[in-house]
Amino acid sequence: MELKKNPKKDLNRNSGMYFAMGLFLVLILTYVALEWKSFYGYDDVAEGLPQEELWEQAPPITFVTPPPPPPTPVAPPVLDIVDNEVDVEEVVIASTESDEETEVIEVDEVEFDEGPVDVVVPFSVIENVPVFPGCENDADKRACFNKMMKKHIVKNFRYPELEQEMGIQGRVNIMFEIQKDGSIGNVRMRGPNKNLEKDAARIINKLPKMTPGKQRGNPVRVPFSIPITYKLSN
Template sequence: MEVKKNPKKDLNKSSGVFFAAGLAMVLALTYVALEWKTFYGTEFINVAQNVDEELIEELELFEIEQPKPPEQQAAPEVIEVVEDEVEVEESVIESTESDEDTEVMEVEDVQFEEEPVDVEVPFAVIENVPVFPGCENEKDKRACFNTMMQKHIVKNFRYPEIAQEMGVQGRVSVMFTIQKDGSIGNVRMRGPDKNLEKEAARIIGKLPKMTPGNQRGTPVRVPFAIPITFKLSN
């Protein structure tokens, strides 16, 4: 048996109309919901209702006093004129120009005091080198000085025991100055170890007093440098 449909009873015939109507209604409700405005009542809200009354009682009002403007002194009605009775001595400026009656000192009568010259002249360029004791009668005092220095170092040389135990060796550069009175000063060392530097300073400290170096007949300070080599034997 065939089932026949009635064309007048088709349920899908008006579905599009109902869908469009429903969509329009939903959009309308959404618009109304978004544009809806609410207003609070005019009832006064006390913002101080949660404030502790004890804190309010402790606050004290204070006033700031404005400084009073300074009082203006009234000008005197009568101005008195006081005469200046103090006498002022006028300073007289004497002329420094000489005239015919002025006596002029002769140049020969003027005495000049020569200030001592404190300079250093290197050992290599000084006119008269310092004289090491024992080189007074030598013709080449510069060569004799170097020879006596080497003898002095060999005679007083002593290798520090702590440096030997540590195996420390090397060259110590010693710089000192022969002062204007022939003494030794301004001793400086530079080497690989403090113990070697200390020994080099001890050797230089034993140098005898010398005849100071002269430059143009004037005693001057003469700096001098010499290396001292510390080498351990195999």
């Protein structure tokens, strides 16, 4: 028995046309999707940015200060024009030189005070240095003075206990004068601590009386300076 198909019910009859229409529709959609463009307004962009970024993007406002006005020109001084016929008083300067008619006044003898003059001569340049007790017979009295000074400091040295406990150490620069009678005076000191300064002054005040220094045969005051170091042993 032969099967008969209804040509109207055949699904493959228009398949080529349907394929072409579908392909055309896909091409149209692809073209539209690729060519589609959108634009944002200024308000939309501003709303999407933080407020700090908007301030950073704004240009800074600068104020230009105008220069000060130029100073007012000073008027030239008014010159007084004097007529040639007016008499002008002239200033006469008297001469201080003497002439033959000048009377010479006799001057009595001038009295000079021959009392002692208070002179200060540094230790480094004085002719006769002060003599430390025990250096009278030494040929180099200057070197002997320095040696005896160091010996005196070592003998009377005493580190203050409070400064030892606190670990305070340093150098005290001390200056004094050997007076015209050989005594010690005008003691001055500078150091890292008041107690160290007082102890250095105590050592200097214990110096014995010396033979005063002399300049041109006359006793004079002689300043002398020496450092005293306070150092803790490790």
